[in-house]
Amino acid sequence: MKTYKNNKLRYLLALWRMPGIGPVSFVKWQERYHDLEYLFQSKGRNLLPGDRKPKTLAYLAAPDWQGVDKDLAWAEDHNHHILTSQHKLYPKLLHEISNAPPILFVKGKPQYLSRPQIAIVGSRNPSNIGRDLATEFADHFSGLGLTVTSGLALGVDVAGHTAALKNTGGTIAVVATGLDIVYPQQHTQIAREIVANGALVSEFPIGVQPLPQLFPRRNRIISGLSMGVLVIEAALNSGSLITARQALDQNREVFAIPGSMHNPLAKGCHALIKQGAKLVECAEDVLIELEILLDYVAAPKNPTKKPVDLDNHQTMLLECMDYECNTIDSIVARGELRVEQVTSMLLQLELLGYIVAVPGGYAKTLAAN
Template sequence: MAVTAWGARDGLVALHQIQGVGWHTIDALLRAGWDPARPLEASGHALERVQWRRKEVPGSIRKKWTAPFVRKVQEELARRTIQTLTVWDDDYPDRLRELPQPPWVLYLKGDPSLLTHPCLAVVGTRKPTSYGKQATAKLAAETASRGWTIVSGLAAGIDGEAHRAVLQRGGRTAAVLGCGVDVVYPKHHRSLYEQLVAEGVVLSEAPPGVAPRPGLFPQRNRIISGLSHGVLVVEAAERSGSLITADCGMEQGREVFAVPGPITSSQSMGSNRLIQQGAKCVLTSVDILEEFPHIPELPREDIREEEPEELSEEESQVFRFFEEGPLSLEELTTCAGIPLGDLHRLLLALQVKKRLRQLPGARFERV
């Protein structure tokens, strides 16, 4: 009887990192009798029984998939503190396992136990309005306070706002990447990525080191919705990538929710259309949670709530001008009728008290 050279999951993870090997290759090899726990020759003619689309792939497998390579992959993952979950592991997320094509391997940095909690996907435009940012922060934080994990894609815009709002309050959040789990994309989210690794979890189906490319993002989107009980779209244009995640959710039998927006806003056109097509219109987190009566109601968690500092009468007067959205310094000077020196002082005070933030071009908006 042949001696097992390595564990089946180790063999699977190593094969998954060979260039040209994707979901269908692994599926075809397993159907052809490949045994990931034993040397290639022990699986007979498994490679010959597969109909290869790319003729160079079987040669790459023969050359690379060896005992030293399997060991090297495991050592490198351990050195870089990258964890793996395979579809054969007991702690692999059950909701992902239900998919027609569940990821064979997930790579993770952070706390994988966050994926065992009920999850809500929150997605939207990369160019949100002030209204979209506020709605995202409110709904994500409220849902997280009930013990849910907020899942998103670390993209600029709504994704980043959702992760940030939950982390600021000590809640649970998970980021699914369209690149290797060790690759920061977009680059300006490095500090957010590092905070997610430290306090949340970052995961990817792509092997470590894989750069972002367009074809990986639809695959990423199916994981975002697949992990989740529902998908919330906050703001989305008519041709937004967020709608792909919503479509994935519908195909997977997930609940789809959308935040209504102004009919004059191009950023809300796609989310408003979703509501027309049957997505549930969401005004508060209760609108989301009431759709899951089968999930035991979780006690409200004591996540951090920052008490806003009181505003002076002058500060309150300026703050009210931002109810409708961002304003430039020039616009504010015109409508407020306050001397420029006093206005600078008040804007600085409102930023220190975390009521306003400055945007490029000397524009300001509510936090």
């Protein structure tokens, strides 16, 4: 059983629970007030004039320590994790977005958050064809080792999660509640299965209920974790289109499956295609656009465990790399190694199948998981 005795984490959680705080303002407060312990113990005595608002002063006078204790008690379970933005398991791709969550609550396997992911989103009330498409695409992607990410909602989301659980890629569900709550309740069983072969993820503390305004915030994490977002059946004003717009803002690829002009659930996908989303007819359309088709198609359906023949330098170099293109200069900078060391190790890792040469550099393969 884990024990969280980190005072810094305790004060970070207290700040995260402060009314009116969000991802961007959280970072600004950390920059302004480096010593959060003093900030809380002094009840905000050192607050700058612009931050001295009645609600803020009231909270600093009586922080939600009971809520923080619930967060920390929840995290004592071996399957429960709290990742700050500085944690080694915090996903690099999510870190890139402008409003990245400063704290993630994870139930399951946090390593999945750094695996290459495809988001599948769509209608909560899809047609039979839409549900079948979500199942087919999720099955194909996860069979190649890609992790399918979605929001645990009814319809397309749960169809994608269910199909992905049957393969090696697994699945991640990003939710808009605290992780002590499953919403909707009828997904309790599949939530358990996701914990065993993936992860449940939330930025919201323990006890937070499913409120309408929290779902758009949840959606930016779905797209932020993923290399691309595939939309299957979405009305013009659906949450799936919010996810797609956020994906574009995050410089992610957006894919949409067209449908009948008479189907209202196709109008959202058609609008996305008009705005530049990639029209998708088969899974390969997605993989080719992401420039990973050859890598994944060449990988075995059931990847074997990587051999234990890497030395410490090779292992460290792999940890410095992402699944997308890494230039040699960026690898040298991250690993603090000499260029000749890096080029030699890259050749060895490519021969072993851990990396693949791509235009402009090298990318990790699934064998590096």
